[in-house]
Amino acid sequence: MDQKQRGILIVFSGFSGSGKGTVMKELMNRYEEYYALSISATTRQPRDGEADGREYFFKTRKEFEKMIEKNELIEYALYVENYYGTPKAYVEEQLEAGKDVILEIEIQGALKIKELFPDTLLMFVTPPDAATLKERLIGRGTEPIDVVNARLSRAFEESLGVEAYDYLIVNDALDVCVEEVHSIIRNEHQKVSRNQEFINRIKEELKGFSKGE
Amino acid sequence: MDQKQRGILIVFSGFSGSGKGTVMKELMNRYEEYYALSISATTRQPRDGEADGREYFFKTRKEFEKMIEKNELIEYALYVENYYGTPKAYVEEQLEAGKDVILEIEIQGALKIKELFPDTLLMFVTPPDAATLKERLIGRGTEPIDVVNARLSRAFEESLGVEAYDYLIVNDALDVCVEEVHSIIRNEHQKVSRNQEFINRIKEELKGFSKGE
Numbered sequence: 001m002d003q004k005q006r007g008i009l010i011v012f013s014g015f016s017g018s019g020k021g022t023v024m025k026e027l028m029n030r031y032e033e034y035y036a037l038s039i040s041a042t043t044r045q046p047r048d049g050e051a052d053g054r055e056y057f058f059k060t061r062k063e064f065e066k067m068i069e070k071n072e073l074i075e076y077a078l079y080v081e082n083y084y085g086t087p088k089a090y091v092e093e094q095l096e097a098g099k100d101v102i103l104e105i106e107i108q109g110a111l112k113i114k115e116l117f118p119d120t121l122l123m124f125v126t127p128p129d130a131a132t133l134k135e136r137l138i139g140r141g142t143e144p145i146d147v148v149n150a151r152l153s154r155a156f157e158e159s160l161g162v163e164a165y166d167y168l169i170v171n172d173a174l175d176v177c178v179e180e181v182h183s184i185i186r187n188e189h190q191k192v193s194r195n196q197e198f199i200n201r202i203k204e205e206l207k208g209f210s211k212g213e
Numbered sequence: 214m215d216q217k218q219r220g221i222l223i224v225f226s227g228f229s230g231s232g233k234g235t236v237m238k239e240l241m242n243r244y245e246e247y248y249a250l251s252i253s254a255t256t257r258q259p260r261d262g263e264a265d266g267r268e269y270f271f272k273t274r275k276e277f278e279k280m281i282e283k284n285e286l287i288e289y290a291l292y293v294e295n296y297y298g299t300p301k302a303y304v305e306e307q308l309e310a311g312k313d314v315i316l317e318i319e320i321q322g323a324l325k326i327k328e329l330f331p332d333t334l335l336m337f338v339t340p341p342d343a344a345t346l347k348e349r350l351i352g353r354g355t356e357p358i359d360v361v362n363a364r365l366s367r368a369f370e371e372s373l374g375v376e377a378y379d380y381l382i383v384n385d386a387l388d389v390c391v392e393e394v395h396s397i398i399r400n401e402h403q404k405v406s407r408n409q410e411f412i413n414r415i416k417e418e419l420k421g422f423s424k425g426e
Contacts (some may be wrong), residue, residue: 124405130418150425156419162412165405180403187397190380192337199375200381205343206369210362 005195006037009117011104011110015036019171023125024104026178032063034185038103039179044082046072055127057087075112083110084109100185107161114164121179121188124165128172130155172192195201218408220249220308221401222330224323227338228368230350232384236338237317239391247398249307251316254280257295270300279409290327297322313398320374326376334401336394337378341385343368362374 008021014020028037041057043064052058059067063081067073076085086103094101103113114120127133133155162168167184171177192199227233241250256277265271277296280286281340288364289298299316316326327333340346346368350361369425375381380397386389405412 054379126415130415130422133419134422152419153423156416159412159419160234162416163405167400167403168261168405168408168411169403170411180400183396184400184403186402187380187393190382190393190397192376192378192381195381198381201374202339202343203369203372203375206346206365209343210349210366210369 005098005189005197007097007099007101007186008027008092008101008194009095009113009120009123009127011113012104013107013123013165014104014127014169014171015127015133016151017133017140017155017160017173018125018127019136019177020104020125020184022174023169023171023177023181025055026174027102027181030178031100031182034100034182036090036099036101036168038094038096038101040103040105041073041076041082041087042082043082044046048119052176057085068156075109075116077106077108077112079106086113107164108160109145111164119193121167121185122165122169123169124162125169125171125177126162128170214249217403218311220306220310220312220314220408221398221407222304222314222326223398223409224326224332224333224335225315225317226320226323226336226371227342227376227382227384228346228371230346231338231351231362232366232387232390233338235387236382236384236390236394237315238388240315240394244395247395249303249312249314251299251304251307253290253297253315253316254300256288256294256298258291259298261404268419272296288322288329289322290319290325292319292321299326314380320371320377324374324377329401332406333381336382336397337375338381338382338384339375342384355390355404360398378388 012020012024024037028035030184039053041059043059043061046058050056054153067085068076072088073085074088074091076083085106086109086208091101110122116121127136134152136171137143137151169177169181225233226236235251241248252270254268254276254277255274256272259265259271261270273297277298280298281289285301286298287301287304288338299318299322304314323335325333341347347365350356350364382390382394400408
C-alpha cells in the first residue's frame, strides 16, 4: 500500500510429505519478484541432488558453532544430532528492501521466530487427510517402511503444534495451493498493524481539514 | 475447507465518502452466493431513494425500543438522536448456513460487535488520502459546505478508531478494491482458528498411524 512497506517475515512449515517443498518451488517460479527464500545452514550431510547454497548452506560443526558464537543466526536448533539455523544478514537485507522473506523451517524453529518477531506470518501445509500423507510417503519409494512410520510418528507430534500457526493450507491440488499461499501473503500487507504509517498520515490530513485548513 | 464451516461475521466500516456502499453493492453483485448482507434497523427518516428492507428497516422509536426490550438486536446505538441496530435472527441463521454475513456499520457498533464476538473480521475502507475524501464529499453536490465540513470532522474522529480494525482497504479503483475484499474474506476461512475440526480430525488419524494402525 505504502511504497516503502517493509517485507513480511513468513514461516512455512508442514508435515514431511505434505508437498511443502514443491509448493515453495512453484511459488518462487511464479512470483519470484515478491519473495526471497531464506536458505538455512545445517551440519547434516547433503542428500543426493542437494547443492550447497541451494537447498542448504552445508557447514561443519565447527563452522556452525562459530556462526552461533558470532550471533549470525536468527535462530538455530539441534535436531537428530544436527544443527539447523537461519542466517540473519540475508533476511534483514531482504525485508528492508521490501521483499517478503520465506523461511521453510520446522515447527520448533517457527515458534522461536514467532516469539522473537511477533508479526511473523506462520503458515502450515497439510495434505487433506492422514491417509494421503501416508500414501505420499510410501509412494516416494525411497524410504524403508520403518522410516515411513517414524515420519508418521513425527507428523503426529508436529500436528500438536499446528494451533500456533496463523493459516492452514490444504495441499490437495498444487496449482490451487500455490495461488492460495500467494494470495494470503499479499493480503497480509493490508493488515492495519502493517500500515501504521499510512494511517498516521491520513489522520494528520483529516485533522487539518477538520480545523478548516 | 471443511464443508460445514460456519460463516464468518464481517464488519465493514469506512469514512463517509470512502465509497464503502458502492464496494458492498458490487461485492454482492459479483459474489452473491458467498455473502449475506445484514440490514440494520433505524429510527431515522428514509432519504430519497431509500426503501424499507433494502437500505434499512425503518422503525418508529416505539417499535425499535420494543426490539431492544425483546433482545432482538445484536447491538444498537444512539447516534445523532436516532437509533441504529443489527437484528439478531437473520445474522444467526445465515452464519449457521455457512454464509459470511456482512454488517455495514459505524465504528461504535463495530467495536461492540468485536467485543461480543471476538472472531469477527473488521475491515475499514479509506480513500487513498484525505484530499480525495474531501473531493468526493464536495463532488456529491448534495450537501452544503458546512455539512461537508462536519463530515470531515467526523472522519477525523473515526480515524482515531482505525487501529481496532483488522484490515485496511484503500478504495482507489473500485474493481481492485472489490476483489481485495473478497480475497481477504476467502482467505480468512483458512485461519487455523477457524479450522479446529479439520485439525482435530487429522490429529486423530495421525495418532492412529503412529500407533501402527
